[in-house]
Amino acid sequence: MTWRRILHVDMDAFFASVEQHDHPEWSGRPLIVAGDPQARGVVAAASYEARAFGIRSAMASAAAERLCPHLVRVPPRHERYREISREIQDIFRDYTVLVEPISLDECFLDLSEYCARHRLPLARVARGIKTRIRQQTGLTASAGGAPNKFLAKIASDLKKPDGLVVVPPGRAEAFLAPLPVERIWGVGPVLAGRLHTLGIRTIGELAGKSPAWLELTFGRLGIEMGLLARGVDERPVVPWREPRSLSAENTFARDIQAPQTLLEEIASQAEEVARRLRGHEVVGRTVTLKLRYGDFTTITRSRTSRRPIETAGQIEALATQLLSRTEFPERPVRLVGVGVSGLLARLRPVQLELFDHEE
Amino acid sequence: MHLDCEKTVLENALGQVSRAISSRSPLPILGHILMEARGDELRLTATDLNVGVQTSIPVRVHEEGATTCSARLLADIVNRLPAGPTTLQTVREGSLKLTSARARFEVATLPAEEYPTLPVPERASFLRLPRKVLKAMIARVGIAAAEVDESRPVMTGILTVLESSRITLVATDGRRLARMSCDLEQDGGGEARVVIPARAMHEMVKVFGEGEDEVEVLFGDSQAFFRVPGIQFHCRILEGTFPDFNRVIPQSFQRTARMGRDALANALRRMIIVAQEKDSPHLVRMEFDPDRLTLSANTPDLGSAREEIPALLDGEPLTIAFNGKFVLDCLSVMDSEEVQLDLQDESHSAVLRPLEDSSFDYVCMPVRLRELSAEPVGAA
Numbered sequence: 217m218t219w220r221r222i223l224h225v226d227m228d229a230f231f232a233s234v235e236q237h238d239h240p241e242w243s244g245r246p247l248i249v250a251g252d253p254q255a256r257g258v259v260a261a262a263s264y265e266a267r268a269f270g271i272r273s274a275m276a277s278a279a280a281e282r283l284c285p286h287l288v289r290v291p292p293r294h295e296r297y298r299e300i301s302r303e304i305q306d307i308f309r310d311y312t313v314l315v316e317p318i319s320l321d322e323c324f325l326d327l328s329e330y331c332a333r334h335r336l337p338l339a340r341v342a343r344g345i346k347t348r349i350r351q352q353t354g355l356t357a358s359a360g361g362a363p364n365k366f367l368a369k370i371a372s373d374l375k376k377p378d379g380l381v382v383v384p385p386g387r388a389e390a391f392l393a394p395l396p397v398e399r400i401w402g403v404g405p406v407l408a409g410r411l412h413t414l415g416i417r418t419i420g421e422l423a424g425k426s427p428a429w430l431e432l433t434f435g436r437l438g439i440e441m442g443l444l445a446r447g448v449d450e451r452p453v454v455p456w457r458e459p460r461s462l463s464a465e466n467t468f469a470r471d472i473q474a475p476q477t478l479l480e481e482i483a484s485q486a487e488e489v490a491r492r493l494r495g496h497e498v499v500g501r502t503v504t505l506k507l508r509y510g511d512f513t514t515i516t517r518s519r520t521s522r523r524p525i526e527t528a529g530q531i532e533a534l535a536t537q538l539l540s541r542t543e544f545p546e547r548p549v550r551l552v553g554v555g556v557s558g559l560l561a562r563l564r565p566v567q568l569e570l571f572d573h574e575e
Numbered sequence: 576m577h578l579d580c581e582k583t584v585l586e587n588a589l590g591q592v593s594r595a596i597s598s599r600s601p602l603p604i605l606g607h608i609l610m611e612a613r614g615d616e617l618r619l620t621a622t623d624l625n626v627g628v629q630t631s632i633p634v635r636v637h638e639e640g641a642t643t644c645s646a647r648l649l650a651d652i653v654n655r656l657p658a659g660p661t662t663l664q665t666v667r668e669g670s671l672k673l674t675s676a677r678a679r680f681e682v683a684t685l686p687a688e689e690y691p692t693l694p695v696p697e698r699a700s701f702l703r704l705p706r707k708v709l710k711a712m713i714a715r716v717g718i719a720a721a722e723v724d725e726s727r728p729v730m731t732g733i734l735t736v737l738e739s740s741r742i743t744l745v746a747t748d749g750r751r752l753a754r755m756s757c758d759l760e761q762d763g764g765g766e767a768r769v770v771i772p773a774r775a776m777h778e779m780v781k782v783f784g785e786g787e788d789e790v791e792v793l794f795g796d797s798q799a800f801f802r803v804p805g806i807q808f809h810c811r812i813l814e815g816t817f818p819d820f821n822r823v824i825p826q827s828f829q830r831t832a833r834m835g836r837d838a839l840a841n842a843l844r845r846m847i848i849v850a851q852e853k854d855s856p857h858l859v860r861m862e863f864d865p866d867r868l869t870l871s872a873n874t875p876d877l878g879s880a881r882e883e884i885p886a887l888l889d890g891e892p893l894t895i896a897f898n899g900k901f902v903l904d905c906l907s908v909m910d911s912e913e914v915q916l917d918l919q920d921e922s923h924s925a926v927l928r929p930l931e932d933s934s935f936d937y938v939c940m941p942v943r944l945r946e947l948s949a950e951p952v953g954a955a
Binding site for chain 2: 254526565569
């Protein structure tokens with residue numbers, strides 16, 4: 217049986233570290249990335265210096281400022297974090313296409329093939345990846361390596377910051393046994409309470425229960441908990457990549473010379489692309505029109521707008537303007553495509569609240 | 576029970592008490608009206624256990640007694656009877672006979688003993704205020720209460736604060752807050768702080784209707800009672816801590832804008848048509864300049880709108896965005912010709928009020944349009 221080599225990489229205090237890296241004057245200082253305390257902001261990330269004061273994520277900004285009066289508070293710059301996150305994912309993709317981002321600062325990688333091809337142990341590859349992240353971005357990451365996602369995720373959390381823990385195949389049960397049951401995915405305070413009353417406090421104690429007993433007590437969930445407790449997790453790493461551009465195209469049954477037909481097709485493709493922009497919650501900066509003439513020569517014409525492009529109307533207008541920079545309708549067209557690139561996250565308006573919520 | 580009454584009087588009373596009947600009642604008896612004939616009165620009672628209404632009407636009692644029958648059935652019948660004298664009489668076990676002119680009905684009843692006991696006020700009334708004033712306060716403040724809030728049920732209520740001779744009503748759904756105060760003619764003689772479901776308050780206003788007289792108000796331990804001559808309305812008091820509202824009513828502003836109420840309301844109604852973004856409903860941008868306010872709204876793939884209205888701004892120009900519906904809700908319950916909007920900046924609360932009237936405040940949180948740039952805050 218071959219073991220998978222799964223790596224879970226978790227950036228250390230990601231948003232806070234990016235801010236400290238971009239603003240060296242803040243490094244070494246307690247810092248939070250958080251919304252305005254007046255407007256019920258909460259802590260999105262806290263630097264390790266701030267954590268020393270007891271400040272944690274999801275705490276109300278106002279509460280954090282009470283804990284540490286010299287706190288540096290920075291409003292979040294999600295676009296910047298996304299940019300760094302893309303850079304880090306590009307490093308991962310040098311090793312494998314099986315990259316599954318969980319959030320901007322967390323990723324699963326399946327390195328089985330890379331390790332086999334280069335005959336390298338997972339720990340060496342993991343160290344190499346950590347070094348490249350630090351050299352390229354100046355940030356540190358904690359990584360966990362294991363034969364599956366569940367173990368890898370737990371392992372990455374054990375030595376933070378800048379840690380690396382690898383669980384070799386065969387050591388899974390021993391590795392898990394002393395950990396509290398709360399470490400298992402899906403075991404929240406309520407379920408943990410039920411397990412405690414049954415005398416089950418560690419993952420080892422849970423692993424000792426028979427699958428039949430677990431199913432009887434907790435149903436389907438019990439079976440899943442039991443498998444995880446014994447270090448069994450078959451879920452694959454599912455690659456996902458943020459699109460760099462979104463487009464639609466269509467080849468006509470016969471070459472087109474009538475402007476009306478082409479304009480209608482452009483309008484309908486603009487609708488399609490706008491719908492997909494919304495689906496991905498992004499806006500673009502550049503519209504590209506692609507034409508293939510009857511003789512198969514293919515041309516593209518692009519235009520970049522100062523304003524974010526998000527609506528079908530905008531896309532259609534720009535694509536139609538681009539048509540004047542082609543040889544249509546003198547040369548008939550067999551294919552037309554409309555695309556939008558330069559994608560950015562759509563900034564969503566936020567209704568502010570009057571009261572701080574208790575956290 | 577056997578009595579004669581006037582059809583229109585009975586019809587009117589049934590309309591009042593039926594407001595307390597819930598269409599989704601789990602108990603059949605709660606779909607019934609309790610009728611009690613005593614002395615020269617017929618007392619009608621209805622409740623859904625959250626609110627209750629009791630109305631007394633003058634009748635000629637031949638035989639005292641009590642029974643219950645379906646509120647809807649009784650109202651449907653009485654509404655269609657011809658005007659004139661109507662007779663109600665319990666005839667045999669489980670049946671009520673209604674007679675009017677030549678029409679005769681027999682309807683099923685349930686025994687009065689099965690009807691739930693209604694709460695009784697533990698004390699005498701301790702506050703009186705004109706019906707019109709209470710109605711106006713509820714109409715204005717009630718707009719800010721949450722319709723539903725499963726995690727904070729208290730937000731669906733109106734906080735009533737009584738301090739010696741001043742009564743204040745406050746409601747908030749967490750994004751906007753309305754507060755209105757009124758000085759009482761006589762000292763209320765006590766202090767109280769209770770939260771009453773806004774929905775019940777609105778029902779009460781409808782049950783009481785118009786009138787020049789005063790409403791007697793009484794707060795028990797778990798129920799609030801309101802009385803006008805002939806009608807008593809009671810409802811459950813909400814438990815839970817009402818948020819500390821004084822803290823969120825700003826005391827100082829960088830800017831003040833004045834404009835016509837109708838001009839602003841009509842422009843907002845037009846903007847809202849194209850402000851249909853699902854994530855941020857009714858999002859309307861407001862750009863304040865020294866002599867005008869420019870409103871705009873848009874929804875990708877739907878359309879956009881823009882309108883200027885005259886406004887006077889005291890302070891630096893500002894662009895701020897609101898849920899236009901929140902602003903409109905407030906304008907709709909005001910009656911002054913001009914309104915004043917006190918502003919801090921684009922991410923802090925604004926206060927809308929009738930011009931030069933400090934008895935009513937409407938605090939509204941804006942919608943933040945975009946992320947802020949990274950600038951240190953609180954760092955030396």
